[in-house]
Amino acid sequence: MLPAPLRRMRAIAVKELRQMSRDKLTLAMVVGIPLLQMAIFGYGINYDVRHVRAGVVDLANTQASRSLIADIASSQVVDFIARPAGADELRRLIVSGEIHAGLYIPPDFERRRIDATRPVAQVIIDGTRPGVDTAVRAITEAPLPGRTGFKRRASPAIEVLTEFNPERRTAVQVVPALIGVILSMTMVIFTAIALVRERERGNLELLITTPVRSIELMVGKLLPYIGVGLIQTTLVLVAGVVLFDVPINGSLLDLYLGAGLFIAATLGLGLVISTIAATQFQAMQLGFFTLLPSILLSGFAFPFEGSPRVVQYIAQVLPLTHFVEILRGVILRGATLGALWLPVLKLAVFLVLAVALAAVRFHKRLD
Amino acid sequence: MNESGAAIEAHGLTRRFGAVVAVDHAELSIPRGRIYGFLGPNGSGKSTTLRMLCGLITPTSGTIRVLGLDIPRQAEALRTLMGYMTQRFSLWEDLSARENLEFMASVYTLEPGHAAQRIGAAVEEYHLAEFFERPAGTLSGGQKQRLALAAATLHQPSLLLLDEPTSAVDPQSRRDFWESLFALTARGTTILVSTHYMDEAERCHALAILDRGRIVANGAPKQLMADLPLQVIEIETEDTVGARAALHGLDSLRSLAQLGLRLHALLAQDVADPVACIESLLAGRGVKARVRRAEASLEDVFVGATLPRAGQEH
Numbered sequence: 001m002l003p004a005p006l007r008r009m010r011a012i013a014v015k016e017l018r019q020m021s022r023d024k025l026t027l028a029m030v031v032g033i034p035l036l037q038m039a040i041f042g043y044g045i046n047y048d049v050r051h052v053r054a055g056v057v058d059l060a061n062t063q064a065s066r067s068l069i070a071d072i073a074s075s076q077v078v079d080f081i082a083r084p085a086g087a088d089e090l091r092r093l094i095v096s097g098e099i100h101a102g103l104y105i106p107p108d109f110e111r112r113r114i115d116a117t118r119p120v121a122q123v124i125i126d127g128t129r130p131g132v133d134t135a136v137r138a139i140t141e142a143p144l145p146g147r148t149g150f151k152r153r154a155s156p157a158i159e160v161l162t163e164f165n166p167e168r169r170t171a172v173q174v175v176p177a178l179i180g181v182i183l184s185m186t187m188v189i190f191t192a193i194a195l196v197r198e199r200e201r202g203n204l205e206l207l208i209t210t211p212v213r214s215i216e217l218m219v220g221k222l223l224p225y226i227g228v229g230l231i232q233t234t235l236v237l238v239a240g241v242v243l244f245d246v247p248i249n250g251s252l253l254d255l256y257l258g259a260g261l262f263i264a265a266t267l268g269l270g271l272v273i274s275t276i277a278a279t280q281f282q283a284m285q286l287g288f289f290t291l292l293p294s295i296l297l298s299g300f301a302f303p304f305e306g307s308p309r310v311v312q313y314i315a316q317v318l319p320l321t322h323f324v325e326i327l328r329g330v331i332l333r334g335a336t337l338g339a340l341w342l343p344v345l346k347l348a349v350f351l352v353l354a355v356a357l358a359a360v361r362f363h364k365r366l367d
Numbered sequence: 368m369n370e371s372g373a374a375i376e377a378h379g380l381t382r383r384f385g386a387v388v389a390v391d392h393a394e395l396s397i398p399r400g401r402i403y404g405f406l407g408p409n410g411s412g413k414s415t416t417l418r419m420l421c422g423l424i425t426p427t428s429g430t431i432r433v434l435g436l437d438i439p440r441q442a443e444a445l446r447t448l449m450g451y452m453t454q455r456f457s458l459w460e461d462l463s464a465r466e467n468l469e470f471m472a473s474v475y476t477l478e479p480g481h482a483a484q485r486i487g488a489a490v491e492e493y494h495l496a497e498f499f500e501r502p503a504g505t506l507s508g509g510q511k512q513r514l515a516l517a518a519a520t521l522h523q524p525s526l527l528l529l530d531e532p533t534s535a536v537d538p539q540s541r542r543d544f545w546e547s548l549f550a551l552t553a554r555g556t557t558i559l560v561s562t563h564y565m566d567e568a569e570r571c572h573a574l575a576i577l578d579r580g581r582i583v584a585n586g587a588p589k590q591l592m593a594d595l596p597l598q599v600i601e602i603e604t605e606d607t608v609g610a611r612a613a614l615h616g617l618d619s620l621r622s623l624a625q626l627g628l629r630l631h632a633l634l635a636q637d638v639a640d641p642v643a644c645i646e647s648l649l650a651g652r653g654v655k656a657r658v659r660r661a662e663a664s665l666e667d668v669f670v671g672a673t674l675p676r677a678g679q680e681h
Contacts (some may be wrong), residue, residue, distance in 0.1 A: 202457040208423060209451035209528075210474045211443070 046306030060066030127165030191270030199266030249334030268354030407577030460504030474645035509540030604656035
């Protein structure tokens with residue numbers, strides 16, 4: 001027979017385990033969160049950047065230039081998915097975020113090959129994305145077979161130009177995207193909790209007996225959070241400019257329109273969570289569960305160019321991925337929302353789906 | 368809208384939750400300006416009935432007319448005509464009494480001037496002044512209840528639904544609360560109350576007793592007591608254990624309940640002289656006791672109505 005204190009402790013421990021096993025969602029999280037983390041860190045995040053979307057402009061179009069392109073492509077660090085006609089179009093594709101690197105081979109490529117003082121080609125890198133610069137820079141320096149026949153030269157044969165972040169500062173890459181991360185945290189979890197709290201405390205039971213309609217209730221509850229979100233956006237933006245010297249190259253109107261769309265999308269996600277969670281604690285858990293992949297896979301801190309295909313598809317489902325794209329595009333590359341129409345469209349689709357799902361799950365009647 | 372007719376009419380009202388029949392073919396006709404009670408144990412279908420009547424739950428079958436509206440089809444229109452007090456305090460505990468009332472006035476879209484006047488009247492009527500600026504979460508049970516009633520009646524509803532309204536208040540608060548309810552009916556409000564308290568049920572103008580989803584008796588409390596088809600006998604004795612043993616096996620005994628040193632027995636009507644019958648049974652066991660007839664109480668009506676039906680033991 002165990003001594004009395006131990007028996008009482010055991011009784012409490014057994015009771016605790018019983019309660020835990022009744023809370024299906026918590027139980028799922030106990031298993032789900034570590035598995036998700038393992039999957040993301042183990043398979044998802046990869047510092048070896050591969051398959052960076054790139055464009056190539058070959059104005060020389062000689063055997064040597066084609067050989068140079070094939071040589072760089074064979075490294076698999078870049079995938080030449082676009083063949084813009086000239087330097088301007090190449091730049092436009094980088095600004096709109098369709099490609100993240102470009103190889104420019106000038107018409108006088110052959111003359112440059114035998115002139116040791118001038119670079120034969122130029123590589124332009126979008127400096128707003130973590131990891132891309134280092135990886136692409138490395139392949140321009142490697143002595144690869146396709147480059148034999150170049151004259152020995154003191155300066156690199158390929159000139160590298162890191163655009164939009166010439167000093168290659170991490171803060172420039174991270175701070176604009178931080179707006180999205182901070183909004184994700186507060187919007188999803190705050191709104192989910194705000195809605196679940198009313199149900200938990202019985203307020204909802206009263207509200208559904210009044211003339212208030214579901215849509216009025218939802219919109220009324222979400223409006224203040226849109227305000228909160230816009231204030232947070234401003235705070236991070238001002239701190240980014242003042243403390244980290246982040247340049248704002250695009251229009252503020254575009255930036256706030258994009259932020260508004262993202263806030264609406266994350267509020268939609270918060271709504272969906274609120275219809276699933278029964279308690280504020282569960283809302284926290286679910287919010288955290290969606291936050292984790294958002295932060296790790298959105299390209300905010302880690303390059304997702306290195307991730308497996310499946311993980312990149314998952315990243316496409318996350319609204320933060322598209323918002324980070326918009327933030328870097330507008331703030332750093334000076335892109336307009338028009339140029340960024342693809343991530344904008346994806347965010348809009350997410351918003352519509354989230355609100356539709358929430359509306360289906362949120363019934364005014366009790367049954 | 369038909370002003371003279373019943374406030375609520377329901378026919379064949381049924382609600383199933385999966386295999387469970389929560390409400391089984393209920394027939395209701397509730398007059399205007401009266402307090403109508405639903406008395407029944409937990410799970411008897413009181414709350415489900417109440418919620419169906421105000422359109423919060425869709426009936427599986429049956430028809431409902433409330434204040435001339437077809438429910439649940441016209442439930443939205445009913446919302447402005449009714450007030451609802453939930454079983455649990457459901458105003459916002461982090462808002463003050465005043466803020467709660469202001470919010471509810473806006474929800475019912477009262478004109479600002481009218482809202483201020485109604486809130487002022489509520490402060491008077493329900494004595495809210497002493498805690499008007501305090502967070503609702505810090506109020507006592509009785510204060511919360513006054514506030515909840517004030518909030519439910521700000522928009523002067525024609526119909527007030529109260530779901531077990533006095534489960535968390537002291538007896539004095541409960542009396543005051545009922546005074547307020549009668550004041551409301553005097554102004555024409557129809558009130559529906561669900562309860563499992565006999566004293567509360569007894570104050571209603573009329574009531575329906577529910578048992579496992581069915582209305583097993585209905586009428587005015589006095590009438591129900593007078594019509595009870597059972598005989599009520601009280602046995603006063605020091606030896607309650609002996610008396611219980613003596614009565615065990617008496618076929619016509621329907622119910623036996625102990626209140627201190629008294630045993631309260633309900634007997635079928637076919638026993639010609641129940642007092643003599645019980646006295647002889649007690650004497651046979653050597654139990655000393657005083658046996659007499661008693662008036663039926665509402666509890667007796669309730670027990671009689673909810674006895675296991677013939678051939679249906681549980």
